[in-house]
Each structure stands twice: as C-alpha cells, then as structure tokens.
Amino acid sequence: MSVIAVLVSSSLIGFYRLSVYLYRSQSFSSTFLNFREIIMSNMSIESISSCEIAGNSNYGLLKPKSPDLSQKSEVVCSFNFKEAVPGVCFVITGVILKTCERFSINLVSTGHKQDIALHLNPRLPQNYIVRNSKINGSWGTEETCSQYSSHYDLFRGHKFSIEILITESEFMLSINNRHFGSYAHRVPFRKINGIEVKGDIKEVAIDQLYRDKYPEVPTQDILSYDETLRDDVKFVVPYIANIPGGFTRNKSIHIIGRVKMLPHSIAFNLQQSPFFWPHPTVPLHVNPRFGGGKHIICRNTWKNGKWMKEERTDISSRDLSPGREFHLVIECDFDCYHIHLNDQEFAKYMFRCDDNATKIVDTLNIAGDVVLKKVYLQTRIYD
Missing domain, CATH: 2.60.120.200 (Jelly Rolls)
Structure with a gap:
C-alpha cells in the first residue's frame, strides 16, 4: 500500500507541475483543445453495415441526462x-x-x-x-x-x-x-x-x-494513380465518385487509408448511382466491422429492395485494425470480384446481379471510420 501511495502521490505532483507550467506559458487551454480534437477526430462517426446505414451509436459518457430541447424553450x-x-x-x-x-x-x-x-x-x-x-x-x-x-x-x-x-x-x-x-x-x-x-x-x-433523389451529390470522377500524386488532392469521407465507363473486367480500384482509432465499421460500395434514396442497387458491399472485440469483413449485395445473404470472414489484426494503414484492391473479373488486402487475395465474391453486374456499377461510395490517403482506378491492358 505504501508503494501505491508513493506512486499516486508522485503522479499527482507531476501533473500539478505540468499544469502550472502550461498555465504560466498560457498554453494550457490550447493544449487541452488540441488534445480533445485528436481524440474526437479518431472516434467513430457513424456505423454502416449491411443491415443499416446508421449514425446511431450511443456514447453514454457524452450524453446528458436531461432531454431538454434547448437552452431556450420558445x-x-x-x-x-x-x-x-x-x-x-x-x-x-x-x-x-x-x-x-x-x-x-x-x-x-x-x-x-x-x-x-x-x-x-x-x-x-x-x-x-x-x-x-x-x-x-x-x-x-x-x-x-x-x-x-x-x-x-x-x-x-x-x-x-x-x-x-x-x-x-x-x-x-x-x-x-x-x-x-x-x-x-x-x-x-x-x-x-x-x-x-x-x-x-x-x-x-x-x-x-x-425531391425525387437524395442527396445533392457533387460530381467528381475517380482519379488515376498519377492524379493522386498532386499536392492539392484531398480525400474526404464520405467519398463518392463516378467510375467513367463503368467497373468492367479490365479495371481495379485501389484504396489506401488508415482505420480510425476507435472504429465501428467501414463501408466500400460499388453501386448504381451516387444517391442514397431511392436506395441504389449495390452489386458489391465490402464492410469491415470492429465491434464486440471480433473483427470481420462482410460482403453482400443489395438488389430488389433488400440485402441478400452475407458472406463473413474473420480478419487478423495484421490485416486491418484500429490505427493501422491498409491497401485494399477490388478487381473485376468475368464472373466475380477479387478482393485483395495488403497484397494478398482476401476473398472472391461471385456476381449476384447476373450479367448486368459490370454494366450497372458506375459509382464508388466509401463511408465510415476511415482516413483516406489515396483512391484511384487502374486500367489493365490485356494482350
């Protein structure tokens, strides 16, 4: 007990000295705000899965007890x-x-x-x-x-x-x-x-x-690799981009990014149209989930007004984990999508939209707890 008391006492003294120093340097307030921004920027923004497009996570520590509508009731x-x-x-x-x-x-x-x-x-x-x-x-x-x-x-x-x-x-x-x-x-x-x-x-x-469509989506085309090297290129989430000419057999999409520190889920959608409503057909939905202590990647398809049966695979912390960078590649083949994660083929997903799968995909939609570094389209020339 005496050892614990000494440790606690020394920690409090150290914190007090640091606080005094920051106060005297008039940087305590800005330091605290910067620390808060770092923490908040890594927290989950929204939860997106095959069953829901949410934003519905409850954070009990942040929620006040009162349901008051506002500071002013009028x-x-x-x-x-x-x-x-x-x-x-x-x-x-x-x-x-x-x-x-x-x-x-x-x-x-x-x-x-x-x-x-x-x-x-x-x-x-x-x-x-x-x-x-x-x-x-x-x-x-x-x-x-x-x-x-x-x-x-x-x-x-x-x-x-x-x-x-x-x-x-x-x-x-x-x-x-x-x-x-x-x-x-x-x-x-x-x-x-x-x-x-x-x-x-x-x-x-x-x-x-x-409105007959929602939301108003800014028009942009997915970039080529060379275009991502420009200094002025920034990738924001949600990221919605057109795929010129559709996502056909000779094309692959590269996504380089980092998982946020306190993630819930990420969604990578190949879909028909950039709109959220009416709900578009989604031939491929790749959905890493991090809740419950077990990390999985789900694959699914939305068509005819509903999600189909999920495919699920466990993922190791080496492949995709909080704070870790990753490189995801989705390649279109004759009858399936090849999904590569960090230079290894992770899964093969068979088309579920019949022969129209390669014809209807015209949009890439990325959302959730991810920081994007690069997103680009690569076209392969076959002999």
Missing part, C-alpha cells in the same frame, strides 16, 4: 402543412448565435397527443447531434453521433443549412449540403403536419420542396 420559427408524403423535404436555414449551446428542430403531430416524430438537436459543447422521438409524452431512446464530420460542422456565429427528407421508412438528414445520416420512423410519417425550430439561433427560415 419557438423561433414554425410552419404547418397538410400532409407529409415521401419526397417532401424541409430546408431549415439560419445563423447560430455566438452564445449558442444547442438548438432543436422538431417534426410534430399537432393533434391531441402532439407527438414529436423527429427531434433533431445539435449540441455544440458536446459536439454531436441527438435524434429522438417523443410519443405519448415520453421520450424514446436517443440516437447520437460522436462528432460531426468536418463537412457537417456547425459553428457559432455562422450560417447553417439543415435538410430533412421524408422517405417511406426514415428521415434522411443533410447538414450544410452533405448527407449526415438517417433516422427510422417511430411515428407514422403521414401524421406529421408541423415543424418547429427552437433554441439559440436567429434569422431562421423554413422552405418546403419536393
């Missing part, structure tokens, strides 16, 4: 409509106050029960967004995201744009013109007839429009 802006149908989209714009702690957007049923079908609640100090529903006066289970992607950031004193699209099964959410995630319906969407905005924001406007 309605800043509201809008009523007759009926919600798939394809109806609401675009909420405004300016975040410099003193903002949180604000909320609620899609509500304005009848006797006044249920909240969607409670979208950005909380700036915690740096995540809560999604929830209130049914018969009771809150459900919160869905949270550990952090925003750099493209979804909401800044105090800056303008914002949040888009909420109603589909048959879920809400699709976009923040600052980038897809953020989805939220499955807990209240029948046809009962929704109002939207309310509350909290620490100003100059709020609500626009209603109709």
